[in-house]
Amino acid sequence: MSDPSMLFEMPLFAVLSAERKQWLSANLSEHRLKRGEILMREGQTVTHQFILLEGELLTEKLVAGRQVIDDTRLAPVSVAEASLLAGMPLPLTFSANTDCYLVSLTESVVRTLLSECESFSKQIFRSMYGRISAYDSFILSGEKLAALGRLSAGLAHELNNPAAAVARAADGMRDALDSLHRATRALVLCAMPADIMDTLDVWASRAPPVVDATPQGALRQSEAEESFAQWLSSHGFAKPWLIAPRLVAAGFAPEEFESVAARVTREQFGAAVRWLAATFEMRFLSEQTWVGAGRISEIVKAMKSYSYMDQAPLQEVDIHNGIEDTLTIMQHRLKHGVVVTRDYDRALPPVPVYGSELNQVWTNLIDNAIDAMEEKGELTIRSHREGNCAVIEISDTGHGIPADILPRLFEPFFTTKPPGKGNGLGLHIAYRTVVLRHDGRLNVVANEGGTTFQVRLPLEHRHAAAR
Structure with a gap:
């Protein structure tokens, strides 16, 4: 049978004197809840401290218009004391997850215990400190997971491009292989002269010219293809627009084919050109597959290195490798108009760091710089040695940071970004990682020309890194 004296088995109340326990027994109220009943609702004013002695409470929070489960509280546990003492609305809804037995204390009783019982005060503040620390860790872990989610989404997009290119190239290879097979058979059946075949072999091994990616280059390419297609049409080729682009991309002009066309029959010339075009098409698709697969491999390698998968947490690393891995996996944010300038001191010795955690610092600082420039500008990353420290500077060409904001920059939840763009934890996490985890320093210098x-980072591992 439920007994309120169970209250005094809890560390919070066990320290009270016998006289004070008797007084408290006379000033508490008992409550029973059936499963599903509400004890307190989010936002309401708290008038009592509740102590759950039997059962389990469910805590929920209203997020984006719907109730989201936050946690469960198992007996014995004290609830609502922080909101009661702070005079703040309750941040959660408490409901009975099972049948529950509770006792409650009025605010005046709790404040009497606080003022007259030092042991009670210490216990209740220790309990509140523990919850705040746990909540702080929960929030920071949530932000890291959110950052990982954003990074994963960017990586998925970045991986999708080369993966799609490989898939398209592989699919195109089927038709290209059939075309090459037909062209080779036609070449054999038409009894191509040996000297012409030697010329075709030389042409087939020719390295393609460098692609001019400018708008003017694309226009010249289009004009060359149209001209070549007209020339092929005049020599009896059907659907010349399918052949001309590949020959132009390989660097050929109609004039080079004039001498061959004059020395062979129309059938032989047709077989020669189609074989050459099919060969270049197959080579082009193979190159696309190789490039796409290489890009995928590069991203996966960078991600594995970035996360320090299967490696010791603390180790001596080349700091520049972590920065380059970060830039690789953040390519989806850089490619819209950010130019990266590197000024590395490659003579820097290896630095003892928690690699994956430090890479999160680079991610947060680079992401912040890109936002400051609105994804267009110059991102400069420098490194040098200063005494017994490695110094890494990440600069942007954004609008700078107002002087009155600088002192608050590393505060948790402080942000100047609009709603939905940030929650103010990225720089706070970076600060904690550099200062508390690595015994280093994180400073910011801002002016109208950027930040x-x-x-x-110390070049020698210290005790602070183990905290």
Whole structure:
């Protein structure tokens, strides 16, 4: 049978004197809840401290218009004391997850215990501190997971492009292989002269010219293809627009084929050109497959290195490798108009760091710089040695940071970004990682020409890194 004296088995109340326990027994109220009943609702004013002695409470929070389960509280546990003492609305809804037995204390009783019982005060503040620390860890872990989610989404997009290119090339190879087979058979059946075949072999091994990616280059390419297609049409080729682009991309002009056309029959010339075009098409698709697969491999390698998968948490690393891995996996954010300038001191010795955690710092600082420039500008990354520290500077060409904001920049939840763009934890996490985890320093210098974040890391591992 439920007994309120179970209250005094809890560390919070076990420290009270016998006299005070007797007084408390006379000033508490008992409550029973059936499963599903509400104890307190989010946002309401708290008038009592509740102590759950039997059962389990479910906590929920209203997020985006719907109730989201936050946690469960198992007996014995005290609830609502923080909101009661702070005079703040309750941040959660408490409901009975099972049949529950509770006792409650009025605010005046709780404040009497706080003022007259030092042991009670210490216990209740320790309990509140533990919850705040757990909540702080929960929030930071949530932000890291959210950042990982954003990074994963970007990586998925970045991987999708080369993967799609490989798939398209592989699919195109089927038709290209059939075309090459037919062209080779036609070449054999028409009894191509040996000297012409030697010329075709030389042409087939020719390296393609460098692609001019400018708008003017694309226009010249289009004009060359149209001209070549007209020339092929005049020599009796059906659907010349399918052949001309590949020959132009390989660097050929109609004039080069004039001498061959004059020395062979129309049938032989047709077989020669189609074989050459099919060969270049097959080579082009193979190259696309190789490039796409290489890009996928590069991203996967960078991600594995970025996360330090299957490696010791603390190790001596070349700091530049982590920065380059970060830039690789953040390519989806850089490619819209950010130019990256590197000024590395390659003479820097290896730095003892928690690699995956430090890479999160580079991610947050680079992401912040890109946002400051609105995805267009110059991102400069420098490194040098300063005494017994490695110094890494990440600079952007954004609008800078107002002087009155600088002192609050690393505060948790402080942000100047619009709603939905940030929650103010990225720079806070970077600060904690550099200062508390690595015993380093993180400073910021801002002016109208942009912002520079300076990370200083000791070149020798210290005790602080183990905290």
